[in-house]
Amino acid sequence: MAGFFLTAYSTLALDSDAYLPDLTGPGTDEAERNVQVCEQIAADYYESHTYTEDDVYDCDNMAQDVWNMLKAKGINARIAVGNFDFEDNGRIGDGRPIGENLDSESPGEFETRDSVSGDSGLLNSGVIDSFNHAWVLAEVSPGSWLAIECTGGYVVYSDENENYYGGLTFSNPRNYRNFIDLYADWKVQSLDYENQRLYYxxxxxxxxxxxYFDQQAMKSGVEVAENILHEKEKVFLQTDAKLKALLEYG
Incomplete structure (x- = not known):
């Protein structure tokens, strides 16, 4: 699965057969095995790890751990981030039985959101700032992805909660961490550039x-401020380009 920009939220066609895996065709046994592996990894990990809300050991740390465990089992996986309305206890579906099944359960495909503003061509920080949760998507069969809620120890199918199938994904923990670092730089540089622009x-x-005489006295100072503005703009645009490339290729 290729990397992604965050494109404006598209509604999943959850009732469309295009989003359902072929449960009778080749690879069905492997898909079922992979789903079972995902369920077991999620449950085992949940039993041995504690979720905290103070950034000590939170959802993205847990997602990176589960990503590694899936890779060790030979299952392709991606780290996903998106927006959720949390329950009062800060957990998503805490206590949901692992064995609970729905007749219509099926892994889903993934939709993305637009990380680029159409007006400026720059990164859309409003979209990214709204993201407040991380989880894992496992490719249980070619093109079919199953969400794993690492903080709750269970899998989530596309017809159970479509929020798990929209957002932004990364192919590995390193790219995710690079995104976090680059985005922090992007926000600082964006504010720095804006302050300099207003000053200039x-x-x-x-x-x-x-x-005329006051202008002559001010001229060199204005030129210095303009040069600083251009330099700050250059640095900011370089970081913006790196971020967009990372989001495109995951």
Missing amino acids: NGLVETYNNAS
């Missing part, structure tokens, strides 16, 4: 309203 624009306004 203020100087320009003062310069334009000044007398």
Whole structure:
């Protein structure tokens, strides 16, 4: 599965046969085995790990652990992030029985959200800032992905909760961590550039309203401020390009 931009939320066609795996065709046995492995890994991991909400050991740490466990079992997996409305206890479905089944259960395909603003072409921080949860998607058969809620110890099918099948995914923990670091830099550089832009624009306004002699005295300072603005813009755009490339290829 290729990496993704976060494109504007698309509604999953959950009732469409296009989103259901072929349970009678080749590879069905392998898909069923992989689903069982996912369920077992989720349950075992939940029994031996504690979820905390204070960033000591939270959902993304757990997702990275489960990703590694799936890889060790030969199952392709991706780390996913998205937006959830949490229950009062901060957990998603805490205590849901592992063996609970629905007749219509099936792994789903994944939709993405747009990380780029159509007006500016820059990263859409509003979309990314809304993300508040991480989990794992396991490829149980070619093109069919099953969500694993690592903080609760269970799998989630697309017709149970479509939120698990929309967001942003990364092919490995390193790319996810790179995204976190780059995005932190992006936000700092974005604010830094905006502050410098406002400062420079203020100087320009003062310069334009000044007398000829005052303009001559101000000229070098305005030029220095403009050069600093261009340098900050260059640094910011470089980080923006790196982030968009990382999101595109996961």
